[in-house]
Amino acid sequence: MNSNLLILPAIVPFVFALVMLWLRGREGAARYLALLSGVIQSIVAALLFKLVLSEGTQTLEIGGWEAPFGITFVADLLSASLALVTSFVSLAIALYISVEKDEPITHPFTLPLLQLLLSSVYGAFLTGDLFNLFVWFEVMLITSFVLLSFGDAKQAIGGAIKYVLLNLVSSVLFLTAIGLLYGKTGTLNFAHIAARVGHLSNEPLLIGAATLLFCAFSIKAALFPVHFWLPASYHHTPAFVSATFGGLLTKVGVYAMIRTFTLVFPLQGTWLQTALWIISIATMLFGVLGAASQMNFRRILSFHIISQIGYMTLGLALWSPLALSAAVFYLLHHIIAKTNLFLFGGLAARLCGSDDLRKQGGLYSSHLPTAILFLIPALSLAGMPPLSGFFAKLLVLQAALEAHSLISVICMLLVGLATMYSMIKIWSEAFWKPAPADAVRPSNRTPSAGAYLGVAYLALFTVFIGVGAGYVFPICERIAGELLDQGCYIHAVLGER
């Protein structure tokens, strides 16, 4: 069960980042390298996914130090699917920026840093070690902070500082929790911790550690009321950077939450479950209200991320096989649809010369293919069948109904309606409304083939996850089954020990 494939998704972008840095200044080459990197990541991730799908959880003991003493990479179906989806995002973004003329890259470090970011995301998804997860979090944090600080506007720096400080709080809490856990269990390997925690329930120390991890991951996932860093910063970066952030960063937090609170501290029946339920509902409502109040394309999307994270954690809080598989389905759908919408945000801004919806307009009459492609992720996010978002919401709704959680159902419906409202606002303002008379139009108004390919590539998956729900959902059900059976994970990592 030891396969070197596990580390490759993290290694490939890392190596490419180094090559790009070595070729510093040759931006054109960097774009092609990003493309190549995306292709290789996709191949590697697909192979890994296939392996895990057919042969079950895979592990890799880094440096040959057997678990739990060394660092172990673990790819169960959840990690492998997330890595796969990440590789889709990576390739789509590389396509989007592949043509030089339409996406100016303001800083020579941008592309290498983006590769490092991807590397850390893969690392976080695939590691089976609590401290190593922390390290990947740190890489992710510093990379995204530096990327955010590249924006030349003063607000961009302000946003970046808010981003990094609030996330550092998360790091401190995370590190404290690791310390406490190590103090109690004497180990850092997820499976090993889980095995040892299983014997000691209700220990004050463990409850403290669980709570701290919960706080840390809540901040990472941008749950209400610790979401502030997200809307403050995301819209200040170039579109393809914010697309990567919007698609992946918070989802790593959600992943960490799902992993920790199924494997190490199963949520069921604890007070944290109730807390997560309340927080999820509040997050859904708050996010969508934020989206309704904004007039900036990408800021609306930022608030939507928050709202949708609420759906995923609600799935975790409802805690049933169906709810968990719904949460995982939501996670996979959301990464793709959200990345794509951010790319459209960039496209619209480029075509209209502004990010502000009030200054945009007329794209429906002037750019029909763009408009039609936009509708796929937008309607998917709003929950229109038969796109991926419809099934994601349907499944969470079904789970809530089965749990007799009337409040969840009502909130979900209200949030769904408000999501539709704000998506239509974007459509109505940027696409339907005639362009304002005083708008300054950029001279070049044709999106390149690369940009089309990038967004179409992701749109394809949005359609596939929806139309092929009968194929995707059973995988999510299998994932939920794996998550609920802690013994299976522990056994895969530690063997009979």
Add this chain to the structure above:
Amino acid sequence: MKFRTSCYSLSGASAVLCIFAIWASMNLDAPYYLAFDWLPKVGLRISFRVDSFSLFFVTLICGIGSLVFFFCAGYLPGDKSRSRTLSILLLFTLSMLGLVLSDNVLLLFIFWEFTTITSFFLVGAKCEKKEAREAALQALLVTVAGGMALLVAILLLFMAAGTLELSSLEANRQLIQDSPLYPVILILIAAGAFTKSAQFPFHFWLPGAMTAPSPVSAFLHSATMVKAGIYLLARFHPILGETVLWHDLLIGIGAATMIVGASLALARTDIKALLAYTTVSALGMLTFLLGLGTTLAMKAALVFLLVHACYKAALFMVAGSIEKLAGTRDLDRLHSLGKMSPALWCAAALPALSMCGLPPMLGFIGKELIYEAKLIAPTIDELFLLIGFTANALTVTAALLAAVKPFIPRTMDSPPKRKLTLPLLAPPIILGIVSLACGLFPTWVGDNLLEPSFQALKGEPSQIKLKLWHGVNPVFILSVLTLVTGALIYWIHSYFARMVSVVERWSSPFAPERLYAQLVKRFVQFASLQTRLAQNGSLNFYLTVTLCFASLLLAAAFFSLPEKAVDLSLLIHLKTSLIILGAAAAAVLSIRAQSMLEAVLLLGVVGLGVTLFFVFYGAPDLALTQFLVELLLLVLIASIWSRLPAFRPDTPKREKRRDLFAACILGVFLSYFVLQAVFLNEHNAISEFYAQNAATEAFGRNVVNVILVDFRALDTMGEITVLAIAMMGIMSLLKTRKTKR
């Protein structure tokens, strides 16, 4: 030319399909099924059922669709978004066909949402106009809200019955009706149907949707899409129907819709708005009949569906042609159109006769059946009869207003004759002729189209023959009275319209469209206010909330502990307590520091305290590292001293108190949990493995070093990456500073 060709070919294809549907309906013995699995977990299957009731709707959709596509060839050229409109119309037709052919309710719902979204794009076809965009949004939000109710109902239905196939749900009827969820399911399904079919109080989106081009109004908003709710209710009648709740809900809402729609119609001067309100009224009538649910009422509903589709689509097309002819749809300004285009008058008159219910049109038969159904229904109040009568009379007036008033001359001078193209004239005339033909040969229509579909719906024959002439009986007298009353109201309609307007103005604060507008406005206001308060841009506020969040959860964790005792023996150590006291004092003092230097030095003291801990507890290498870090920090700060911004310790007192509180709470609870760590492992820590194997396996004496570079080398690589990236960030920041200078 190319556009016209596509219109004609679509029209031809629909016509062929329509004829095929009629043929199939005549020759279909048993329903035809086709099914694949999609997502069995929620009961979703791609399953279709072709029975005569579906085929009846297919006939309607394709028949009207064919004429509408034909009409498009005359109406749409000149519109720059014509191809888009036509493509979306085609998509709509396909979704509508899918809707009426689905056997799986969830699949039906998916098509239902398709029709909603295509309708959204068609209503907003003139998207450069603000009203069109707003009307589209309104229609969408109302129907999507209803759609959500429907979705919940479907999921509940699945929970109650374990299946979502209409054919098997009928078999489970008793199970569903006995389920405690039954009232919820029924009300939610009805909510979905009512929003789609523009029932009071959700009716307001339909008149708003009249910003759509006329062919769209004729197709979606009179003949087909708005009937989807009726179709749904009819399909669910065998499953959920014949209970008191079903009866009361549908009859009540139907009657209200009927009378509200018909009265408001007369106060409109825009022909399309007038027609839209009569559509609302007609839909109310259909709901009412489904609520009655008797054999006769169901049959009457089927007949009326056909009648209404024929005359209303025709009149909408006429309205479109009038607009083309005269450049306006305002009834106050339209006159003498009869002289301008006699053919158009003819096209308007035939359907209007059917709408009035005059023999020998099909409309007459429909109205007779409806009256008969109401008269012999066992459980109906006289009030409802009166409401029905009034609504019918008002409909007669509306028909006269729409199809007579614009055509009669008001002045002596005769306007020039103008010719309308064939595609603008032919479809309404054909629909008029269909109404007439159906009225003349009711038995053929009844036996071949309506009776099979009734049987498919109810599972038993109705034994009701359609006849044009029943002799003079109470029903006939009622029909005649309706006509006379309608004509009388037409004569005084300006007074009536004024009266309705007054009532409307008086009740406007409670009007549903007003409530909708208020709701949206308040929602956006609330959202903005809420977001301004929460996302206020102050980092200090964000940090405080974040810390409070953590403290709150830690506090909750603390209170959830059954055993809260903590071992403080560690603190009793003299050395330890001295270090802690010293560090704490330095921390407190640093808050009150008056200059940057003071603050930095005091924080250095805190760091030194930590270093001493390491020294006393056997970790000299860590102590050294910590000490170097502290020193480096001091050096760094000293080296950029001159560039640091001025030190401003003057935070407002209130804020300071707030921050102090947050910090203290977090500190207390965090310390509590950290103190718990004093009782360490009962397990062997993995560090023992490191100590034992560092020299033998990894060939290094310094265990810490071996951990860093071998056992856990990946962590180290990650941290080095962090440092490298931070350096890149700093480099680029310094560079931008330089270039700016």
